[in-house]
Every structure is written in structure tokens, then in C-alpha cells.
Amino acid sequence: MKEIVVLSGKGGTGKTSLVGSFAAIAQSKVLADCDVDAADLHLLLSPTTKEDNEFWSGQVAFIDEEKCTKCGICQDICHFHAISDFRVDPISCEGCGFCYHVCPDEAITMKDCLSGRWFISETRYGPLVHAKLGIAEENSGKLVALVRQNARSIAEGKDLKYIITDGPPGIGCPVISSLSGANLALLVTEPTLSGIHDLERVLGVCHHFGVPPLVCVNKYDINEDNTRQIEGFCSGQGVEVVSKIPVDNVFTEALVRGLPVVEYARNGVSREIKMLWETISRRLDR
Amino acid sequence: MIISVASGKGGTGKTLVATSLALSLEEQVQLLDCDVEEPNAHVFLKPNFIKRESVYVPIPRVDEEKCTHCGKCSEVCAYYAIADMKKKVLVFPELCHGCGACSYLCPEDAISEVGKEVGVVEIGHSGSIQFAHGKLNIGEAMAPPVIRKVKEHTNHEGTVIIDVSPGTSCPVVESIRGSDFCLLVTEPTPFGLNDLILAVEVVGKLDIPCAVVLNRAGVGDRKVEEYCIKKNIPILLTIPLDAQIASYYSKGIPLVEGIPQWRGGFLELYHRVRDMVTSRISQ
Numbered sequence: 001m002k003e004i005v006v007l008s009g010k011g012g013t014g015k016t017s018l019v020g021s022f023a024a025i026a027q028s029k030v031l032a033d034c035d036v037d038a039a040d041l042h043l044l045l046s047p048t049t050k051e052d053n054e055f056w057s058g059q060v061a062f063i064d065e066e067k068c069t070k071c072g073i074c075q076d077i078c079h080f081h082a083i084s085d086f087r088v089d090p091i092s093c094e095g096c097g098f099c100y101h102v103c104p105d106e107a108i109t110m111k112d113c114l115s116g117r118w119f120i121s122e123t124r125y126g127p128l129v130h131a132k133l134g135i136a137e138e139n140s141g142k143l144v145a146l147v148r149q150n151a152r153s154i155a156e157g158k159d160l161k162y163i164i165t166d167g168p169p170g171i172g173c174p175v176i177s178s179l180s181g182a183n184l185a186l187l188v189t190e191p192t193l194s195g196i197h198d199l200e201r202v203l204g205v206c207h208h209f210g211v212p213p214l215v216c217v218n219k220y221d222i223n224e225d226n227t228r229q230i231e232g233f234c235s236g237q238g239v240e241v242v243s244k245i246p247v248d249n250v251f252t253e254a255l256v257r258g259l260p261v262v263e264y265a266r267n268g269v270s271r272e273i274k275m276l277w278e279t280i281s282r283r284l285d286r
Numbered sequence: 287m288i289i290s291v292a293s294g295k296g297g298t299g300k301t302l303v304a305t306s307l308a309l310s311l312e313e314q315v316q317l318l319d320c321d322v323e324e325p326n327a328h329v330f331l332k333p334n335f336i337k338r339e340s341v342y343v344p345i346p347r348v349d350e351e352k353c354t355h356c357g358k359c360s361e362v363c364a365y366y367a368i369a370d371m372k373k374k375v376l377v378f379p380e381l382c383h384g385c386g387a388c389s390y391l392c393p394e395d396a397i398s399e400v401g402k403e404v405g406v407v408e409i410g411h412s413g414s415i416q417f418a419h420g421k422l423n424i425g426e427a428m429a430p431p432v433i434r435k436v437k438e439h440t441n442h443e444g445t446v447i448i449d450v451s452p453g454t455s456c457p458v459v460e461s462i463r464g465s466d467f468c469l470l471v472t473e474p475t476p477f478g479l480n481d482l483i484l485a486v487e488v489v490g491k492l493d494i495p496c497a498v499v500l501n502r503a504g505v506g507d508r509k510v511e512e513y514c515i516k517k518n519i520p521i522l523l524t525i526p527l528d529a530q531i532a533s534y535y536s537k538g539i540p541l542v543e544g545i546p547q548w549r550g551g552f553l554e555l556y557h558r559v560r561d562m563v564t565s566r567i568s569q
Contacts, residue, residue: 009324011296011452016477037453038294038481059364079344079386091459091492096364096385135487136459141427169296169452170323173427193538194301194326201324204424223536252505255475 001155002284003148003163005034005182005211009198011169013188014218017251019166020044020260021273023125026281029162031123032151033130034144034178036116041166044260047121047128055118055131055146057139059095059110061088067107074099074108091136115139118146120154127154141177144168148178162284171205179205184284185213191226199230203237213239214283216276220244243276245269287563288446290320290465292489294481296452298471299501299525302535304449305330306542307469308415310552314444317412319419320461321451322405322432329538333417335410341420341435342401343384343428348375352396359388359397380427405432409439416441429457437464445556454484462489466563468496469522469555474506479513486517495566497559502527520562523555 006015016035023031023045033041061082063074068086075083078099082092088099100108115138118131129151131143151163167178179185185206189199199215206213215234220227227244234241246269254264262270291304301319305327308317319327346359346368357370367381368388379402389397405422418439420432429451437460440446450461462468468489472478482498489496497520500510504527514521525531525541534544542549 008296010326011324012298013296037455037458038296038484040295040477040480043476043480077386077390079384091463094383094385096383096387097362098385098387098390101362101387101391133455135454135484136456136491138456140453140455170429170457171424172323172422172429172457174455175323176425176427190536192536193329194324194535197326197329198324201424208425222532226536249505252475255477256507258476 001161001163002183003165004184004186004280004284005165005167005178006186006188007167007175007179007202008169008188009171009202010189010195013190013195014251015188016040016044016166017255017261018188018216018273019164021262022164022277023123024260024262025274025277026162026164028160029126029164030151030154030160031126031128032147032163032165033128034147034165034174035168036131036133036140036143036147036174037168039130039132041128042130043258044255045123045125045128046258047123049119049121051120053118054114055116055143056112057115057142058113059097060090060093060113061097061099062109062111063088064107064109067105069105071104073102073104077102094138113137116143118143120150129154141173144174144177162281171201175205176209179211180209182211184280185211186280187213187215188218189215189230190219191217191223191230193226196226196230196233203239214280215239215241216243216245217241218245219247221246242279243272245272287467287560288440288448288465289467289469289559290448290450290462291469291471292450292458292462292485293452293471294454294485295472295477298473298478300471301326301330301449302541303469303471303499304447305540306548307552307556308447309540309542310549311445311556316416316441316444316446317449318436318440318446319449320433320436321449322420322422322429322436323451325419325421327449328419330540331412331415331417333410333412335408337409339407339435340403341405341407341432343382343404343431344386344399345379345382345384345402346377346388346397347400348377349396349398350374352394354394356393358391358393362387362391404428407432407435407439430460433457433460454488458488459492462494463492465494467559468494469499469559470496471499471501472510473502474500474508474510476509479510482510483513486519495562497522497562499523499525501525522558523551
């Protein structure tokens, strides 16, 4: 069993559109949507939920007004400035419990938080593990880890060859949690100066965690000078650009119909994506 | 007035809107790029940086001479970032949130806090625009301390525009809290709508008024517009899907510099935001 995670650094470069298409092309796989903040893969795969689980994670401090003597120690020691007027702001509270431990009046309790939900679903392309982090909640990294762990158990249980993971944008906590221990990362970029800047940073994260990267330039013909710059930069880093996908409105048209683009259009874009999956699967099978 | 520019979904044009809005204003304006994982506003505004500050998170350091291995530190740590192995205390800096509980509660006073750099903040200006952005160090997980440090530079005298990271979790909340208004940039696709709905929930939870900027209009469907009508969220600016706009964007040229006619649209956007904020305050 091998896992590929699709990342980009910059958002909106086409990660989910590509993963949706890989879902339609690849055999013997489980899909994992690790963009738990703003999950979108389900919009392409029309899943039927089989399991709906609560994600309890972290705690929030709560001050009992009856017991509180307003000594102010909790406000002074909180590193996150989460307590003012002897009330806890649950959004600022990081659940460390420092206040709970120091309160001389035992007026503070720590309450568990329902931070989101995670799902195991069936799609016509195979099983999908996905999640929804609660609005403005923390611990996205832990929820990502849970999604990946369940995708892995399904792959093991059903003896599936691949785990295809749709990653979040950025380079922080949920990205690191999506990436660590994967066999391969596909970095989807676009030939804009922002895209290039962000690619460099997410490549750094791949190197940092020892996951070999491949690069795909989406909408490569928006600016072919920039595309050449990406190719030059990647070759200097010893990283292979394995695919260049042209700008095409079929991506949006397919999305509006809730279909992976390879099922909607049988044109150059679809052929390019099929070739890209062949390259990836060969690399994973090595 | 603080206006944050957020979206839920990535790549919808937050930075395009934030930079062109900043460039369109005549009064004192500051742009804070709080997308510290992937900051891009500097690509467009090319600021001159005059100051650079490291961002540190306090991490425990254990003095083994003083430590009696009582185990209090591991007991109080909510993040399993410090473990008393009875012969040695292990610290896992990547798990530590820097809450300070272990050092404060150590009965032997054996733990001190040392700063670990997790990112940097760079401060400067681009023409008359005051500028600051944060950069999370590669391999670091926690963006909020860097975002907090960027926001310490907020100039409350004039208009402040905050460029926010995509998503709906802690970095987004940290960036937009305290804003007077939030512009949500989206695109007319099912992904754009799904993530707009999430972003509207976030600003609702923080009690920040919002409006929508619709980017790449002309493809996709009308469901974002229908949603906005139903929820009574005004669409203050519509930017079409256009090869020329995409080309300027790809070169790091702000929209209002590439096509100056857009300046009027951004000014009107600003005035409508200002009116909405003023009327909310007077209520």
C-alpha cells in the first residue's frame, strides 16, 4: 500500500480537481480528504456516508462564577490572553489547563470540546474518508491524522494498493500532518509569481519531512515564461516536473456538474491527467 | 477601520483584492499580510523592508541538576510536549504551545523558558502603504504566534487591510478577530460556494459584518449569487474571468496598476464598506 498526498502551498491551484480525477482513473484505492477546514472533494465524488463520528479534541477552560474570588491569577498567567473580566474567551483558549492548575479557589474546570466530525463514505469510485472541522476550531492537525489513519486501515483491510490524499493549502499544522510518512507528494502549482513563491516553501516542507515531491504545473499556458522558470527552478532542485496542464474551462464546467473532469471531457486535459496518474502510479509501484 | 480579506477556499483572489484595495485608497493605509504560511502580498507590492523581527515561542528547558523527577511537568502538560522519563526529562518542542504551565508549576524551579524561533515578521512600506507580513519557518506547525506578532504592528490611526490565509480554523480566526469588517472573496463554482458558506459561519461566530467579492465571474453557475441574496449578504464587487487580469496577476502586477480603470471599483467598494461599518456603529 502506497500513499500519495496532493499539496500546493498556494490554494486554488487545482488539487481537488486532480484528486477527483485520480479517483475516477485509479484502481484499488481509498481516498482521503485532508483539507478538513474547507473540504471540497465530496462535491466531486457524491459520497454516501456510512459512518459519521464525532471528533472530540482539546479542552476549554470554564470559570465557575460562584467559586471565583476574582484574585486575578488566571488572567495574569494565561499566555494566550484568553481570560478577561474573569471570563474565558473560548476562541482564544488553547486548552492548556494552566489556569485550572493554579486557581487557588478550584473555580476553573476544563471541558472537552466537540471539535468536528469525520466520516467514512462510499463513492462510485471507492471508499472516501473525510471530515469537517468545527467552525473556528483548533486541532486540525489531529483531525487530519485521524482521517489518514482510517484511510490506512481501510486500505489494509481491503488490501487496496493506493491511498490518494487531498491535502490542505499552506505549509503549517494540517499540511505537516497530511504529509509526514507519505510515500510521495504531488505539488500542484500555477505559473504565477505567487504560485512559484509558494511552491518553493512547500518544497522546503517536503524536503524537511523527507517526502519525495513531483511537480505538476496547472494552467501552464497562462504565462509560459513563468512555467519555464518553474521548470528551471525544479531541475536545479532535482525535482521533476511531471505534468503541464493547459487552461481549460472544462474544469469549471465539470465541477458545476459535480463530475471529475476526466469523466466530463475527453480532450487534451483529460489525456494529460491520465498520463499524470500513470506516472504517479509507476513511481509509487517502484 | 480594520478590513480583513478572507475566503475559505484558497486561490480565489484574496491577495488581488487586498493589494488593489490598498493601492486605491487616498488616505493613510496599512496592509498586514497575515497569511504567514504562504504570504504573497509582497510579490505585488514589492515593499522596502526596514525591520525584521524574529517570532519566538517559549519552550521549556529543564535544569537536570535541580530536577527531582517528581513528574509534575508531564502531568500538567496538555500537549504531551514534556515527558519525565525518571532519569531525564524529554521536551518535544514541536508539540509545545508555550503555555508556561510546566515552568510555573515546577516545585523545584528547575524549568526555565527559552525562546524558539518559529517565524519572522518583516516591516516596511510600499510607496505610501505601510506594510508588514509574517513568514512561518519551514517545518513549523503553528501559525498563530506569527500572526499575533504581525498584528502587533497594527496602526489604528488609518485604514488597515488584513490579507488572511485560506481555511476556517485557528489561523483564520487569529487573523480576522478584531476586524471591523470582513470581505469574503469567492468564485462562482460549487467549491467557491461550499467554502463561502463556511467562511460566513466563521465571521458570524466572531460577530464581524461581511460582504462578498465575486471573482472570475462568467464561468460556473449562479448559486453563489443566489446564496448571497438569500442570506442578505451584499456582493460589493464583481471581477470577471479575464485573460488579461490573469496575465497581470501571473506577473505580480496589481490589478489597479495593470488596468487603472479598476481603481474606481475598489474605491466604491471601500466607501460601501465604510458606510456599512459606520451605520453598524451608530446602531
